[in-house]
Amino acid sequence: MGENTNSTTSLIKQQLCLICRYKSNFFNWCNKCKLKHFELSYGEFPSGENEIDKFLKDNYCESQSEEEIIEWIPYDKLKVIANAINNDLDVATYSVGYILFWDKYMYNWNRKKDCTLTIKRVESLDDLFTNYKHNYKHEVSFFL
Numbered sequence: 001m002g003e004n005t006n007s008t009t010s011l012i013k014q015q016l017c018l019i020c021r022y023k024s025n026f027f028n029w030c031n032k033c034k035l036k037h038f039e040l041s042y043g044e045f046p047s048g049e050n051e052i053d054k055f056l057k058d059n060y061c062e063s064q065s066e067e068e069i070i071e072w073i074p075y076d077k078l079k080v081i082a083n084a085i086n087n088d089l090d091v092a093t094y095s096v097g098y099i100l101f102w103d104k105y106m107y108n109w110n111r112k113k114d115c116t117l118t119i120k121r122v123e124s125l126d127d128l129f130t131n132y133k134h135n136y137k138h139e140v141s142f143f144l
């Protein structure tokens, strides 16, 4: 695993511009390099919906701290462990884990592996953005 992780780190470093290659803090990188990191981590179109993918990429570039980053998690990566506990909220485990902090040596995110998430089903993109902006923000993950 160590070898694999090292090659990922060097791949990320190689893809960065000459300036960002020497900046160990993600939040100091230029937007081009942040987008390259995004695409290496999630693919070019993680959700397959232009509006959501643009939202995710803009957020990835504009975030000033780990808490501000919103990640797309494919629903099949979640394992639901409790249904509809309250207000249509389900509870699921996520083995990859949510972002804890930037690891400046790995050039990647350190994660809370096997974390538990509260998730909410939304009916449409409008519903998703409305819920995100007004109701839950950091406490709940959404799925369509």
Ligand SMILES: [Zn+2]
Residues within 6 Å of the ligand: 016, 017, 018, 019, 020, 021, 029, 030, 031, 032, 033
């Ligand atoms: Zn750069």
